[in-house]
Amino acid sequence: MSTDFDAIVVGSGISGGWAAKELCEQGLKTLVLERGRHLDHPSSEYTDFQAPWDMEHRGMVPELYDEQGRYLMLKRKGWTYRNEFIQFFVDEKDHPYSYPEDRPFMWTRGYQLGGRSLTWARQSYRWGPKDFEANAKDGHGVDWPIRYDDLAPWYDHVEAFAGISGAQDGLPDLPDGDFLKPWEMSCAEDFVSANINQNFDDRHMIIGRCANLSETRDVHTSLGRGTCQSRNYCMRGCSYGAYFSSLSATLPAAERTGNLTVMADAIVSEVVFDPETKRATHVKVIDYHTKEERLFSARVIFLNASAIASTHILLNSRSETTPNGLANSSGQLGNYIMDHFGHAGANGTVPGFDDRFEFGRKPTGIYIPNYRHDRREEQGFHRGFGFQGGARRSRSTHSGTRAGIGAEAKSGVGDWQTWSFGIGMFGEMLPYADNTVRLHPTKTDAWGIPLAHLDCHIRENERKMIRQAEIDAVELLTAGGCTNIASARTPDDEHVLVGGKTHEMGGACMGHDPSTSVLNAWNQTHDAANLFVTDGACMSSCGTANPSLTYMALTARAARHAVELLKEGQL
Amino acid sequence: MNAGVLATAGIVLSACGRGEDLPLETTLGTSFEYFPPHQAAILSDVADMLIPQTETVGAADTETILYLDQLMLKWAGERTKLEIEDFIDSLEAEALARYQSNYLNMPEDKRKEFLQEIDAASFSENLDTVPVKSYRRVKWLIFHIHYTSEAANPDFVLIPGQYTGNVSEADYLALVDENRY
Numbered sequence: 151m152s153t154d155f156d157a158i159v160v161g162s163g164i165s166g167g168w169a170a171k172e173l174c175e176q177g178l179k180t181l182v183l184e185r186g187r188h189l190d191h192p193s194s195e196y197t198d199f200q201a202p203w204d205m206e207h208r209g210m211v212p213e214l215y216d217e218q219g220r221y222l223m224l225k226r227k228g229w230t231y232r233n234e235f236i237q238f239f240v241d242e243k244d245h246p247y248s249y250p251e252d253r254p255f256m257w258t259r260g261y262q263l264g265g266r267s268l269t270w271a272r273q274s275y276r277w278g279p280k281d282f283e284a285n286a287k288d289g290h291g292v293d294w295p296i297r298y299d300d301l302a303p304w305y306d307h308v309e310a311f312a313g314i315s316g317a318q319d320g321l322p323d324l325p326d327g328d329f330l331k332p333w334e335m336s337c338a339e340d341f342v343s344a345n346i347n348q349n350f351d352d353r354h355m356i357i358g359r360c361a362n363l364s365e366t367r368d369v370h371t372s373l374g375r376g377t378c379q380s381r382n383y384c385m386r387g388c389s390y391g392a393y394f395s396s397l398s399a400t401l402p403a404a405e406r407t408g409n410l411t412v413m414a415d416a417i418v419s420e421v422v423f424d425p426e427t428k429r430a431t432h433v434k435v436i437d438y439h440t441k442e443e444r445l446f447s448a449r450v451i452f453l454n455a456s457a458i459a460s461t462h463i464l465l466n467s468r469s470e471t472t473p474n475g476l477a478n479s480s481g482q483l484g485n486y487i488m489d490h491f492g493h494a495g496a497n498g499t500v501p502g503f504d505d506r507f508e509f510g511r512k513p514t515g516i517y518i519p520n521y522r523h524d525r526r527e528e529q530g531f532h533r534g535f536g537f538q539g540g541a542r543r544s545r546s547t548h549s550g551t552r553a554g555i556g557a558e559a560k561s562g563v564g565d566w567q568t569w570s571f572g573i574g575m576f577g578e579m580l581p582y583a584d585n586t587v588r589l590h591p592t593k594t595d596a597w598g599i600p601l602a603h604l605d606c607h608i609r610e611n612e613r614k615m616i617r618q619a620e621i622d623a624v625e626l627l628t629a630g631g632c633t634n635i636a637s638a639r640t641p642d643d644e645h646v647l648v649g650g651k652t653h654e655m656g657g658a659c660m661g662h663d664p665s666t667s668v669l670n671a672w673n674q675t676h677d678a679a680n681l682f683v684t685d686g687a688c689m690s691s692c693g694t695a696n697p698s699l700t701y702m703a704l705t706a707r708a709a710r711h712a713v714e715l716l717k718e719g720q721l
Numbered sequence: 722m723n724a725g726v727l728a729t730a731g732i733v734l735s736a737c738g739r740g741e742d743l744p745l746e747t748t749l750g751t752s753f754e755y756f757p758p759h760q761a762a763i764l765s766d767v768a769d770m771l772i773p774q775t776e777t778v779g780a781a782d783t784e785t786i787l788y789l790d791q792l793m794l795k796w797a798g799e800r801t802k803l804e805i806e807d808f809i810d811s812l813e814a815e816a817l818a819r820y821q822s823n824y825l826n827m828p829e830d831k832r833k834e835f836l837q838e839i840d841a842a843s844f845s846e847n848l849d850t851v852p853v854k855s856y857r858r859v860k861w862l863i864f865h866i867h868y869t870s871e872a873a874n875p876d877f878v879l880i881p882g883q884y885t886g887n888v889s890e891a892d893y894l895a896l897v898d899e900n901r902y
C-alpha cells in the first residue's frame with residue numbers, strides 16, 4: 151500500500167466522511183485513517199430488523215459489564231445504554247481518559263468506521279446570524295472569523311446531499327433551507343404548537359428538522375439510500391440507508407470516485423511538522439492490533455477525529471519546535487471546550503385528544519429555537535437556550551416496580567394513556583478559556599499515548615439559564631394548553647456533567663488573530679497552512695442548535711478551499 | 722405478613738438449609754439450563770401468580786422463566802444471581818415459618834395470598850432488607866421479560882413504513898393490521 155497521498159483525513163465520522171467525499175470528488179487521492187474497526191453498509195452489526203423479543207437479552211446490557219467496571223460513563227448517560235447498539239459506543243475501560251475527581255466529563259465516543267454518524271440523533275439545524283456574532287457582541291471567547299453568510303451556500307450544499315427534512319418556518323434566527331418534506335406533528339404537538347405560537351411573539355415550536363429521508367431524491371437513490379420507514383430504530387444502524395451517516399452517504403460517494411483509500415484500525419497519534427516549510431508533512435499511525443508504527447504523507451491533512459480527539463492529536467504532536475503541541479503558537483490549543491447543557495425541563499398532559507392516535511414511530515421530535523438572544527440586560531445572563539422534546543401517546547405498561555400482582559396488576563396494562571408532552575433545554579455554554587483538554591502528565595493508554603485530561607465546568611451564567619429555563623418550560627407548557635405540569639432542574643450545587651449532551655466543541659477555535667486562535671477563517675491552522683481541522687474543535691462558540699450540520703458545512707467549505715489552494719500551487 | 726416478618730426470613734432459612742429434599746411435583750426441568758428443577762418450579766409458579774393468563778397472555782404463555790433461565794447464563798451478574806437465590810430462600814423459609822409447608826406444597830389460594838402479602842410489604846416499608854430487594858428484583862425481571870415478549874405485544878409493528886399523528890382508533894388498528902408483516 152502506498153504511503154503517499156494527495157490528502158489524508160483523520161477520522162471517518164460525520165465531518166471526516168464529508169472531508170473524504172469533497173476531496174475525492176475534487177480529484178484528490180485521499181486516505182481516510184480510522185482508529186476503529188471496519189464496518190460494511192449495511193453491516194452485520196446493525197440490529198434494525200430485530201423486534202423487542204428478538205433482541206439479545208431483550209435489550210438489557212449484560213450485568214457483567216457493571217462488575218467489570220465497563221461502560222460506566224455510558225451507563226450514566228442513561229438512554230443510550232442499550233444492548234442493541236452498545237457495539238457502536240466506546241468503553242472507557244478500553245480507551246480511558248481522565249478528569250478531576252470532582253468534575254467528571256462525559257466523553258461519548260464511537261470508534262468504528264462512520265464514528266458517531268451511526269448513533270447520532272440526526273437533529274440538523276443551521277445556526278443563525280446571531281450565533282456567529284455572539285462572541286463579538288458580548289466579548290466572550292474569540293470572535294468568529296466568519297459569519298452566517300459565509301456558510302449559507304455550504305449549508306445548502308450539505309443539506310441537499312445529506313437529506314434534511316423540515317418545514318419552511320420563516321424564523322429570523324433559524325434559517326430555512328432546501329428541505330425534504332417535514333415529518334408531521336402529532337395532533338397533540340399541533341395543538342401545543344398552535345397555542346404557543348398564538349401566545350408568544352418570540353417563541354415558536356416547530357417540527358424537528360432531521361437527517362432522515364422523509365422522501366428521496368436522485369442524489370440519495372443513486373447511493374442506494376431508501377425512504378425512512380418510521381421505525382425510529384436509527385441508533386441500531388439503518389439497512390435502508392435512510393438516515394445520513396458516513397456509511398450510507400459520504401463514504402460511498404467518495405468511494406465511487408475511485409480516489410478513496412480507507413484504512414481502519416489505524417490510530418493517529420500525531421502529525422509531523424516541518425518547521426522549515428511550515429507544513430504538516432506526515433501523520434504517524436499506530437496499528438490497533440500490532441502496535442506497529444507507520445508514517446503516511448500528504449499535501450493536505452484534515453483532522454476530523456472529533457473535537458476532543460483532534461485537539462488531543464495536536465497536543466500530542468510535540469517536537470523541538472512545537473513543545474506544547476502543533477498549531478499552538480497562540481497557547482490556545484486545548485482551551486474553550488464547550489458543550490450544550492440541559493438540566494431543566496417540564497412535562498404535562500395534553501387534554502382533548504383521547505380519541506386520536508399516532509401510527510408509526512417518527513424519528514424526530516419538536517424544536518423551540520433559542521428566543522433569548524441579546525437580552526442580557528433584562529434576563530441577567532448572556533446567550534440563551536432552546537428546547538427539544540415531543541408528545542407521545544403510549545399504552546399503559548407495568549414494569550414490575552409498583553405493588554400489585556395477578557389479574558389486578560394486569561388490568562389496565564395495554565390501555566391507552568392520554569397524550570403527554572415534554573421538553574428539555576439546550577443551553578449555550580459560554581466559551582471559557584480555562585475549560586480545557588490537556589495531555590495527562592503521566593497516564594498513557596494501551597498504545598503509549600498520553601490520556602486526554604478534561605477539566606471543564608459550567609459557571610454562574612449557565613446556572614442562571616438553568617433556573618430561567620425551568621420557569622420558561624412551565625410557561626411554555628401552560629401557554630401550550632397542557633395540564634398536570636411538572637418541572638425539574640438540577641440544583642445549583644450539583645455538578646453538571648460537561649459532555650452530557652454529546653456536543654463537545656472547541657479546543658482549536660477559529661479566529662482572525664493567530665495570537666489568540668488556532669484556526670483561520672478556512673479552518674487552516676495558523677501555524678501550518680496545509681493542516682485543516684473541521685470537526686467540533688474549530689467552533690468558537692457553541693450556539694444552542696445541534697452542531698453537526700455546521701461541521702458538515704464548514705468541512706465542505708474548507709475542503710473546497712484546500713483544493714483551490716492546491717490548484718493555485720499555494721499548498 | 723409484614724416486611725418485618727419477611728426480613729427475618731434469612732435467619733430462619735439458615736436453620737432449614739437449601740431444601741434439597743423438598744418434594745417437587747413438577748413437569749418442569751428438562752429445558753432449564755441454569756435453574757435446578759425446584760428453583761425453576763418455584764419461579765414459574767411465582768411468575769404465573771404475578772402475571773396469570775386472563776383475557777391476555779400470562780407469564781406461562783410467554784415462557785418468561787425459561788427466558789430468565791437463559792438470561793442467567795448469558796446476561797446476569799453475581800448480584801442478580803444472588804438476589805434470585807435470596808428470593809427463593811426467603812420464600813421457602815417464610816413458607817416454612819408461617820405455614821409449616823414448602824412453598825410449592827401450599828394450596829394455590831394460600832400461595833396467592835402469601836405472594837400478595839409479600840408484594841404489599843415489599844412496596845410499603847423496609848425497602849432496604851435483602852428479601853424485599855430480592856423480591857422486587859425478581860418481580861421486575863418477570864414483568865420485563867413478559868412485557869417484551871411477542872405475545873404480550875400484539876400490535877407491535879416492526880416496520881410501520883409511514884408516520885401519521887392524528888388517526889382514529891379504528892384507523893390505527895387498520896394500519897396495524899396492514900403493516901404488521
Ligand SMILES: Cc1cc2nc3c(=O)[nH]c(=O)nc-3n(C[C@H](O)[C@H](O)[C@H](O)COP(=O)(O)OP(=O)(O)OC[C@H]3O[C@@H](n4cnc5c(N)ncnc54)[C@H](O)[C@@H]3O)c2cc1C
Nearest residue numbers: 161163164165185261265266271272273418456685696698
Ligand atoms: C447519542 C448521540 C446523539 C447525538 N445527536 C445529535 C444530533 O441530533 N444532532 C447533532 O448535530 N449531533 C448529534 N450528536 C453529536 C454528533 O454525533 C457529533 O457532533 C458528530 O458525530 C461529530 O462528528 P465528528 O466527525 O467530529 O466526530 P465523530 O462522528 O465522532 O467521528 C470521529 C471519528 O474519528 C475517529 N478517531 C478518533 N480518534 C482518532 C485517531 N486518533 N486516529 C484515527 N481515527 C480517530 C473515531 O473512531 C471516529 O470514527 C449526537 C451524538 C450521540 C452520541
Ligand code: SF4
Nearest residue numbers: 378379381382384388
Ligand atoms: S426510522 Fe428510518 S432512518 Fe431510522 S432506522 Fe428506521 S428506516 Fe432507518
